[in-house]
Amino acid sequence: MAGKSKIKAQLGNFFKYRYLINELVSKNIKLQYRNSVLGMFWTFLQPLLTMIVLSVVFNNIFGRDSKDVVNYPVFLLCGRLLHEFFTSSTKTAMKSIRSRASIIKKVYVPKYIYPLSAVFSKFITFLISLSVLMVVILYFNLTDKNPITLTGNILWAIPPVIVLFFFSLGVGMILATMNVFFKDIENIYDVFCLLLFYVTPIVYTADRLGYAKDSLVGMLIRLNPMYGFIEMFRGAVIHGAEFYTYFDMNLFYYCCGITAFVLIVGFTMFYRKQDKFILHI
């Protein structure tokens, strides 16, 4: 009974503070590009520019008409957008408690609001930046250079995006908790994200590395949950016609399992430690 009323109180609390989530999310988005000349346009420009540069550099190495790649800029952009969302959202969530030290010390606010709104605002930026992908696909289809055949299977791009949101939230909660007690996490995680970019098949396909699927390195590459999210997204966008043969659904179930695990660990850690935050920030 006590547990039930506790959950009820939590939900009531969430209801009361939903305005704060609203305000914080719109604040993060509004302030991101305030006072810059191009403003919101940077959300499109940033992924587009990196796509162009990376395509020019790597196209001849990884992009040569492999049937998995189909269209290297589109292939690259799919991976980059998802990776960018994951790293930027977890990084802001990680810093969200520390950067709000002054308010947390003065006013009672449910603390999970801060990492949650950080991930939420990056998610909205990510959704906006997806339009770049649409524009790029449109461009290639109109100019008829390596066109992408879009099918109804593109709807399969939605589940990995949604699960990735919760995965990032879980990781963000863990990082936010750890960062309160050890500020080193910020530095370690920066390096980690950079390495993650290279070990995740973003600029290359997993097969291109030349490791067999059942070799140790081949297994490790596929154990990285980001691989599953990106592969499924790519499968739905680029390989719509043969999505079911291209993508192994078990990989997605694996990603869901990892996400559930990370979420539970993240929330448990956060709730156990949150009363101590104020003594350390």
Add this chain to the structure above:
Amino acid sequence: MSKYAVEVDHVSMLFNMSSEKVDNIKEYFVRLLTRKLNYDEFWALRDISFKIEKGDRLGVMGFNGAGKSTLLKVVAGVLKPTTGKVKVRGVIAPMLELGAGFDMNYTGKENIFLYGATMGYSRKFLEEKYDEIVEFSELGKFINTPMKNYSSGMKSRLGFAIATAVKPDILILDEVLSVGDAAFREKSEQRILDLMEDGVTVLFVSHNTDRVKKICNKAIILTKGQIIASGDAESICNIYTEMVNSK
């Protein structure tokens, strides 16, 4: 409904002094290995119990380091007590440091909605109160200027206006009555007196016995985290004056 607005029941608060400084992993492990993770314990509050009836105004007095601010933070729900319980009935407006929730890159107007949401108020409610807040803060056309260009007086005036625009049940005051110039100070004192007439419960921390006598009807004195005297404001203020003189 209980007649008490605030119930503080055997509250103690323990701080680990040295643990606050270990904030990197290397130091943590070095200390763990050399077994130097034992902390200097410091009890900021020891077994505090009191109740405030609805509409009562309680003054909290004591020298520096007596635990006054810790007590207010515990009542406001910012700090969780090590042992004991705090029960609060109604909406709390903590005015511990005005404008702590402001974002400097936001304009005054945007900050009204942000700070209001931090206190748990809806956008619609704040829109209704918006004109009143702007008028009371005397910011006029500066309301659309980014807050980083505000003076500290302007910030605290806006903070005070937002915190009191809502009709809270419990008001926690930590020497914030010294906001702005003399005219604004008078206006803000009047605001608080008005709220008191509406039956708001007040928790007021001050060293100033005149202020406590003016605002409060009851008072307690804290020394080293313990209540050493409690009763009506008049007699407690006299005890406090004696303590100050004999120090």
